[in-house]
Amino acid sequence: STKLYNLPSGDKIPGIALGVWRANPGRVGEAVKTALRAGYRHIDGAWVYGNEAEVGVALKESQIPRDQIWLTSKLWNSFHAPEDIEPILDDSLQKLRTEYLDLYLIHWPVAFKAGTDNEIDYDLTENPYPTWQKLEEMVEKGKVRNIGISNFNIRRIQNLTANPLKIQPAVNQVELNYWNPQPELLKWAKDNNLLLEAYSPLGSAEKVKKSLEVPLVKNIAKELNITPAQVYISWHLQRGTVVLPKSVTPSRIEENFKVVTLPQKSFDELEEAAASHPPERAVDPSEWWGIDIFG
Numbered sequence: 001s002t003k004l005y006n007l008p009s010g011d012k013i014p015g016i017a018l019g020v021w022r023a024n025p026g027r028v029g030e031a032v033k034t035a036l037r038a039g040y041r042h043i044d045g046a047w048v049y050g051n052e053a054e055v056g057v058a059l060k061e062s063q064i065p066r067d068q069i070w071l072t073s074k075l076w077n078s079f080h081a082p083e084d085i086e087p088i089l090d091d092s093l094q095k096l097r098t099e100y101l102d103l104y105l106i107h108w109p110v111a112f113k114a115g116t117d118n119e120i121d122y123d124l125t126e127n128p129y130p131t132w133q134k135l136e137e138m139v140e141k142g143k144v145r146n147i148g149i150s151n152f153n154i155r156r157i158q159n160l161t162a163n164p165l166k167i168q169p170a171v172n173q174v175e176l177n178y179w180n181p182q183p184e185l186l187k188w189a190k191d192n193n194l195l196l197e198a199y200s201p202l203g204s205a206e207k208v209k210k211s212l213e214v215p216l217v218k219n220i221a222k223e224l225n226i227t228p229a230q231v232y233i234s235w236h237l238q239r240g241t242v243v244l245p246k247s248v249t250p251s252r253i254e255e256n257f258k259v260v261t262l263p264q265k266s267f268d269e270l271e272e273a274a275a276s277h278p279p280e281r282a283v284d285p286s287e288w289w290g291i292d293i294f295g
């Protein structure tokens with residue numbers, strides 16, 4: 001799909017990205033190349049995934065002009081202190097072999113103390129404004145075109161946007177799937193002109209199998225002569241979010257880019273079914289980090 005969304009900056013972000021979380025070294029480069037051949041023009045990565053250098057090589061080898069590809073990376077929790085941001089952004093830029101990112105996100109609404117990988121910095125966590133101001137400076141410097149957030153709930157978004165921001169967050173990247181459809185957040189984001197990006201759109205590794213066997217989804221797939229994965233990815237686009245399916249399997253990478261418009265009835269049925277069970281989050285590091293991230 002080549003659906004594009006408009007951002008406040010005027011940039012247009014492609015609706016489907018190849019997600020590369022847990023795309024292992026040795027496989028991620030090939031996955032990126034397969035995706036680009038299939039028509040993807042959006043790669044969603046992060047410094048902490050540890051695979052940016054291989055992604056960078058694949059992007060270069062594809063010979064697709066840089067300005068035709070949308071590249072997202074994310075600021076890891078250990079680097080929220082303003083003085084630590086530019087060096088780690090530069091590290092991502094160097095690994096990705098590019099002069100600029102299209103989008104740079106605060107990966108989690110959680111700051112670690114510099115030099116640690118689990119000690120919470122409560123001041124910077126509760127007040128992300130200094131971090132945000134530095135990201136605004138990175139936009140002014142031309143190293144980043146758009147800035148946004150990830151894993152922020154409404155309270156944490158409002159806590160950030162209560163400050164006199166020069167640049168509003170362009171997106172909030174969150175978990176969205178059949179098991180955790182977050183209709184309230186989706187509605188709030190639409191009302192507040194904030195684009196959401198859906199990570200783990202098929203339910204994340206452990207749950208994908210279960211997702212693909214939901215009878216309603218199998219029925220819709222059969223009716224439309226598409227696969228259950230394509231039903232889900234089409235559903236996300238129709239909900240108005242960017243969707244970030246991860247795969248390192250060539251046939252799946254191709255499959256995930258071929259979406260349809262679901263009939264309204266099927267869309268409504270799926271929306272209702274997704275909301276009809278208690279939400280189950282696939283990704284929540286609250287316990288490891290000792291902080292209620294979604295509270």
Ligand code: A2P
Nearest residue numbers: 200201202203204208229245246247248249252
């Ligand atoms: P793999 O990378 O081995 O192809 P999510 O995007 O929700 O996190 O799901 C990613 C998981 O789903 C990965 O384990 C990926 O496996 C698998 N996956 C991705 N696309 C498909 C598909 N079209 N059909 C089945 N499994 C898929």
